[in-house]
Amino acid sequence: MIEGGRTEGGQTLLFLTDEQVRKGIEAMFFAYRGFTADPDRILAGMAYGRAHHRAIHFIHRSPGTTVNNLLSILGVTKQSLNRVLRTLIAEGLVESRIGRQDKRERHLHLTDEGSALEQRLSDAQRDRMRAAYRAAGPAAVAGFRQVLEAMMDEDMRRQFDAMRDRGQ
Amino acid sequence: MIEGGRTEGGQTLLFLTDEQVRKGIEAMFFAYRGFTADPDRILAGMAYGRAHHRAIHFIHRSPGTTVNNLLSILGVTKQSLNRVLRTLIAEGLVESRIGRQDKRERHLHLTDEGSALEQRLSDAQRDRMRAAYRAAGPAAVAGFRQVLEAMMDEDMRRQFDAMRDRGQ
DNA sequence: CTTGGAATGTCAACAAGGCTGACGTATTGT
DNA sequence: ACAATACGTCAGCCTTGTTGACATTCCAAG
Numbered sequence: 578m579i580e581g582g583r584t585e586g587g588q589t590l591l592f593l594t595d596e597q598v599r600k601g602i603e604a605m606f607f608a609y610r611g612f613t614a615d616p617d618r619i620l621a622g623m624a625y626g627r628a629h630h631r632a633i634h635f636i637h638r639s640p641g642t643t644v645n646n647l648l649s650i651l652g653v654t655k656q657s658l659n660r661v662l663r664t665l666i667a668e669g670l671v672e673s674r675i676g677r678q679d680k681r682e683r684h685l686h687l688t689d690e691g692s693a694l695e696q697r698l699s700d701a702q703r704d705r706m707r708a709a710y711r712a713a714g715p716a717a718v719a720g721f722r723q724v725l726e727a728m729m730d731e732d733m734r735r736q737f738d739a740m741r742d743r744g745q
Numbered sequence: 746m747i748e749g750g751r752t753e754g755g756q757t758l759l760f761l762t763d764e765q766v767r768k769g770i771e772a773m774f775f776a777y778r779g780f781t782a783d784p785d786r787i788l789a790g791m792a793y794g795r796a797h798h799r800a801i802h803f804i805h806r807s808p809g810t811t812v813n814n815l816l817s818i819l820g821v822t823k824q825s826l827n828r829v830l831r832t833l834i835a836e837g838l839v840e841s842r843i844g845r846q847d848k849r850e851r852h853l854h855l856t857d858e859g860s861a862l863e864q865r866l867s868d869a870q871r872d873r874m875r876a877a878y879r880a881a882g883p884a885a886v887a888g889f890r891q892v893l894e895a896m897m898d899e900d901m902r903r904q905f906d907a908m909r910d911r912g913q
Numbered sequence: 914c915t916t917g918g919a920a921t922g923t924c925a926a927c928a929a930g931g932c933t934g935a936c937g938t939a940t941t942g943t
Numbered sequence: 944a945c946a947a948t949a950c951g952t953c954a955g956c957c958t959t960g961t962t963g964a965c966a967t968t969c970c971a972a973g
Contacts (some may be wrong), residue, residue: 578809581972593875593878595871598871598874598875598878599806599867599871599888600875601875601878601890602780602802602867602871603905603908604890604893604894604897604905605776605777605780605874605893606799606897607893607901607902607904607905608773608893608894608897609773609777609895610894610897610898610901611896611897611898611901612770612773612896614898624765625905626957626958626959627958627959628958628959628960629918631774634770636938638767638771639945643920644920644921644922645919645920645921652759652778653959653960653961654961654962655920655921655922655958656922656923656924656960656961657923657959657960657961659921659923660958660959660960661959663923676920679919679920679969679970680969680970681919681920681921681967681968681969681970682921683801683920683921683922694886697919699767699770699869702770703763703766703767703770703815705896706766706769706770706773706896707761707766708895709891709892709893709895709896710761710766710769710895712891712895713805713888713892713895714888715893716835716884716888716890717887717888717891717892718769718886719887719888720809720881720882720883720884720885720887720888720889720891720892721769721770721888721889721891721892721893722768722769723831723880723881723882723885723888723889724776724877724878724881724885724886724889725772725773725775725776725889726776727876727880727881728752728776728779728780728873728874728877729775729776729778729779730778730779730782732893733775733778733779734775736775737771737772737775742769744812779958794928794929794930795929795930796930796931798931811949811950811951812949812950812951813948813949821930821931821932822931822932822933823949823950823951824931824932824933824952824953825930825931825932827950827951827952828929828930829930831951831952844949847940847941847948847949848939848940848941848947848949849938849939849940849941849949849950850940850948850949850950851949851950851951914973915972915973916971916973917971917972917973918969918970918971918972918973919969919970919971920967920968920969920970921966921967921968921969922965922966922967922968923964923965923966923967924963924964924965924966924969925962925963925964926961926963926964927960927961927962928959928960928963929958929959929960929961930959930960931956931957931958931959931967932944932955932956932957933954933955933956933957934954934955935952935953935954936951936952936953936955937950937951937952937953937966938949938950938951939947939948939949939950939951939967940948940949940950941946941947941948941949942945942946942947942948943944943945943946943947
């Protein structure tokens with residue numbers, strides 16, 4: 578299906594037709610829809626959307642992160658993020674603590690209620706991801722991650738790799 | 746990194762920590778950003794957006810497709826799609842031909858100008874995808890596709906597989 | 914100690930692109 | 944003749960992104 582060859586130098590060559598690459602593009606499109614479908618369904622009833630989910634996810638992932646840090650991870654403007662954070666704080670899902678060293682900074686934490694929602698959302702998303710992983714097998718998962726990482730922008734890859742170090 | 750085992754029955758078991766699955770989720774998030782970044786940049790100057798890109802892509806992919814068909818592929822309402830199609834038709838990028846057998850249907854085609862834009866957009870996106878494929882290697886690409894397909898909703902997978910048959 | 918700049922918050926206005934609901938018009942099939 | 948289908952359109956709403964302008968608070972350098 579996808580042909581690969583090796584030169585003497587050991588460099589991998591891929592003989593990819595435009596058609597094969599296009600299938601990859603479309604797979605990405607459809608898969609991302611599935612990827613967001615479950616959290617979207619959960620959030621549909623509430624006054625929250627995908628933007629709230631993303632904020633909650635990364636606050637959960639990096640408790641105490643600053644607004645600026647979150648900004649660069651999410652890749653949106655502070656005004657856009659602020660609107661989301663404001664509602665989350667007002668609704669008691671997120672707590673914003675003034676920094677101790679630098680009192681300009683706000684450190685963000687999930688409240689118990691926020692953690693509960695995070696759990697609900699990520700459970701749904703993780704279930705789907707886990708099912709996909711199981712269906713595809715370990716080798717496929719490794720390849721999946723490799724291609725995704727190669728598809729990121731430089732800055733994002735750095736962010737991602739930095740999070741890898743801190744993670745697990 | 747990701748451990749896999751096999752039972753006697755031949756069924757693959759994956760021992761995935763929540764952490765590993767979460768990394769997959771975040772990889773998906775960051776990669777999708779990269780995935781759309783290039784077309785977004787191109788479209789930023791024009792009066793078009795991601796929605797126009799998607800319509801153009803699938804009209805290019807299935808010339809003569811009907812509005813209803815496009816609707817179910819894109820997963821949006823007809824009002825939403827109509828807004829996009831209206832501008833594309835008005836700007837002369839898309840042509841809408843009344844069906845011959847069923848005159849209620851409109852068959853959509855790209856004009857030369859529409860094809861030119863499609864080319865620009867997909868060139869950028871394909872370059873990135875191709876680079877990622879090359880960086881990751883053939884085995885990784887196969888795995889990538891397997892996981893993506895497993896991540897889709899049922900209906901979408903059917904759509905996708907149907908397009909596979911017609912494709913290449 | 915003053916001041917420039919950084920980090921944050923907030924207001925206003927706007928646009929893209931989703932959505933629902935309602936309605937109109939051809940056309941087709943029963 | 945009539946119901947259903949395919950499509951277009953108007954109106955209004957929501958989320959989430961954008962820019963621009965401005966206030967506040969604080970750190971750090973002069």
